[in-house]
Amino acid sequence: MSRFALSASIVIVLSMATAAMAVDPHVDPSLLPASCTSCHEGHGASRSPMLPGPQTEVCVRCHDSQAGVDRQVAKGLLSPEAQPMLLSRVFAMPFLHPVDAEAFSRREPGTVTCTSCHSPHRGMSQRDLGEPAAGVRRLSPRDPSRFEVELCQSCHGAAGLGTQSPLDLSRLTNPNNPSFHPVEAPAGERSPSVRPELSGREINCTDCHGNSDASGPRGPHGSAVQYILRAEYATVDGMEESAATYALCYNCHERSMVLDESPFEYHRLHVVEQRASCATCHSAHGSLDNRGLIRFGEEVFFGSVGPSMASGRLAFSSSAPGSGSCLLTCHGYDHAPESYGVANKYFAPEISIVGGVK
Numbered sequence: 632m633s634r635f636a637l638s639a640s641i642v643i644v645l646s647m648a649t650a651a652m653a654v655d656p657h658v659d660p661s662l663l664p665a666s667c668t669s670c671h672e673g674h675g676a677s678r679s680p681m682l683p684g685p686q687t688e689v690c691v692r693c694h695d696s697q698a699g700v701d702r703q704v705a706k707g708l709l710s711p712e713a714q715p716m717l718l719s720r721v722f723a724m725p726f727l728h729p730v731d732a733e734a735f736s737r738r739e740p741g742t743v744t745c746t747s748c749h750s751p752h753r754g755m756s757q758r759d760l761g762e763p764a765a766g767v768r769r770l771s772p773r774d775p776s777r778f779e780v781e782l783c784q785s786c787h788g789a790a791g792l793g794t795q796s797p798l799d800l801s802r803l804t805n806p807n808n809p810s811f812h813p814v815e816a817p818a819g820e821r822s823p824s825v826r827p828e829l830s831g832r833e834i835n836c837t838d839c840h841g842n843s844d845a846s847g848p849r850g851p852h853g854s855a856v857q858y859i860l861r862a863e864y865a866t867v868d869g870m871e872e873s874a875a876t877y878a879l880c881y882n883c884h885e886r887s888m889v890l891d892e893s894p895f896e897y898h899r900l901h902v903v904e905q906r907a908s909c910a911t912c913h914s915a916h917g918s919l920d921n922r923g924l925i926r927f928g929e930e931v932f933f934g935s936v937g938p939s940m941a942s943g944r945l946a947f948s949s950s951a952p953g954s955g956s957c958l959l960t961c962h963g964y965d966h967a968p969e970s971y972g973v974a975n976k977y978f979a980p981e982i983s984i985v986g987g988v989k
């Protein structure tokens with residue numbers, strides 16, 4: 632950025648700051664008495680937007696630990712009254728969203744920085760608004776004129792990490808698919824087990840992805856659960872079913888309904904008795920091929936399911952809730968096909984599984 636462009640944007644940022652004074656803690660002089668120079672220093676490191684070091688270093692001065700906060704207060708860069716949310720505990724968790732330790736700016740190609748998801752100047756204090764109501768789409772913490780899902784898909788979408796990437800979630804959540812979890816638009820079909828206040832409504836990426844410690848800072852920075860999930864979710868077969876094992880799903884889908892009153896009459900057989908994971912049959916995001924978020928098709932990447940040995944095919948067919956057929960092999964057990972509901976009564980013998988899932 633040229634010196635002239637930089638001074639011009641300083642004027643713009645300053646006027647933004649005045650307008651946003653009431654909401655943005657970063658440009659509130661009662662919290663950051665040194666104002667802009669709390670973060671910016673002179674011309675800064677070369678090629679940086681006037682920052683003294685890589686961006687994460689600047690952010691964690693105030694957002695890591697109490698010791699860091701005390702140092703900033705001692706230097707007069709932070710008011711003793713300020714209480715920035717501290718992230719050190721979440722950064723110590725085993726599953727982290729990548730953040731580039733060397734980058735200065737989100738504009739450096741191929742990097743993820745704090746400001747890829749946050750505005751450094753127009754802080755969005757969603758915390759003050761409390762936990763958003765269930766079934767309501769959240770706004771992007773970087774740009775409150777956009778939805779959060781648009782922020783996530785700016786990278787986890789076709790234009791972001793690439794259409795062939797498994798991390799392109801927009802392929803799966805596309806409302807033109809036969810089924811999709813409703814992050815972009817309300818679902819095409821009703822789920823009998825979903826909490827009534829969510830029926831026909833929309834959910835957010837961060838309803839599922841975020842801090843597994845509910846008392847810690849919000850946001851998808853890190854989690855004790857793989858895939859940065861907010862609650863436990865066993866993705867491998869062989870785990871004993873409990874409210875905890877699939878807590879993520881049971882947060883929104885009534886457990887007893889799923890197990891005993893679902894249009895899929897063999898949930899209990901598979902999940903409780905045979906210890907199959909929800910993830911073995913269901914995609915968490917959507918399906919390019921099937922109703923009911925069934926992932927047998929293009930998306931399968933969980934080990935235990937393969938093509939039916941008799942037919943060589945891997946497929947789910949179902950034209951309506953409560954009836955369908957599966958062609959597959961699971962832990963050596965051939966479904967060639969196995970069916971449920973009306974399909975079962977006409978085409979298949981009573982389901983029976985010899986031996987358990989190991």
Ligand code: HEC
Nearest residue numbers: 656662669689690693713714715745749751755756757758
């Ligand atoms: C000089 C200290 C300081 C630095 C450096 C700093 N912050 Fe902050 N930040 C604060 C304070 C103070 C608050 C407001 C806390 C409060 O509400 O009392 C805040 C609030 C926030 C919030 C909003 C939290 C909420 O209330 O919802 C976010 C997000 C945030 N900062 C991210 C960042 C990022 C990203 C960086 C680096 C670009 C950064 N901060 C650098 C002090 C700092």
Ligand code: HEC
Nearest residue numbers: 640641644645648657666667669670680736737738746751
């Ligand atoms: C909490 C830390 C923080 C504070 C306070 C802060 N900035 Fe920034 N500023 C940043 C970061 C980080 C970037 C780099 C953003 C990116 O990733 O591109 C930045 C970028 C800029 C840029 C480059 C253009 C842009 O938006 O990327 C200008 C100009 C700027 N800041 C001016 C200011 C002014 C003027 C103030 C005081 C009103 C201020 N900043 C306060 C952290 C801060």
Ligand code: HEC
Nearest residue numbers: 728729742743747782783785786787836837840851858859
């Ligand atoms: C600036 C680009 C960018 C943005 C914006 C972004 N991500 Fe990511 N995300 C990445 C990259 C890069 C990875 C790591 C990919 C890899 O490991 O190959 C990642 C990984 C993840 C993972 C972990 C995958 C795993 O296997 O553990 C999750 C979950 C995730 N992101 C969710 C989100 C959510 C939710 C949002 C929106 C709030 C978001 N991301 C916004 C770039 C981004």
Ligand code: HEC
Nearest residue numbers: 810818820821822829830831834838880883909913923924
């Ligand atoms: C944040 C809430 C939430 C969570 C968490 C959640 N769901 Fe859903 N789910 C929904 C909503 C909303 C619908 C749409 C149903 C409706 O509107 O009636 C839905 C629909 C479904 C459907 C039916 C889709 C269709 O089109 O027929 C399946 C299957 C499903 N969810 C499985 C799961 C599984 C498996 C998990 C755990 C990985 C899970 N859900 C976690 C909210 C959630």
Ligand code: HEC
Nearest residue numbers: 780783787797798800812814835836839858866910914915
């Ligand atoms: C209903 C809960 C739910 C919602 C909503 C959700 N995810 Fe996920 N996500 C999961 C689960 C569960 C997994 C891992 C296991 C799986 O795929 O079955 C996962 C995996 C991922 C991965 C890793 C994929 C890989 O192959 O490693 C990324 C990246 C991701 N999600 C990003 C997002 C983004 C971005 C959004 C919003 C557009 C989103 N998720 C919405 C539950 C959810």
Ligand code: HEC
Nearest residue numbers: 687690694716728730744745748757758772848849850851
């Ligand atoms: C992948 C996107 C993403 C990245 C990268 C990211 N954040 Fe966040 N962050 C979020 C989201 C989403 C929230 C939740 C916003 C909300 O609900 O208020 C959040 C919340 C926060 C909060 C407020 C926590 C609370 O409980 O109110 C702080 C502080 C914060 N982030 C700082 C940072 C810092 C510092 C970095 C870089 C080290 C960073 N974030 C990187 C997405 C991200």
Ligand code: HEC
Nearest residue numbers: 822823824880893894895901907908909912923952953954
């Ligand atoms: C053996 C494969 C299989 C497993 C394992 C499985 N499901 Fe399903 N599930 C199905 C099928 C098939 C349907 C579609 C039923 C229909 O609409 O005909 C379905 C439908 C659903 C629905 C939509 C209908 C409703 O009851 O609201 C939800 C929600 C659901 N499953 C959640 C789960 C959860 C949560 C788990 C793990 C605890 C799980 N499923 C495990 C096969 C499975």
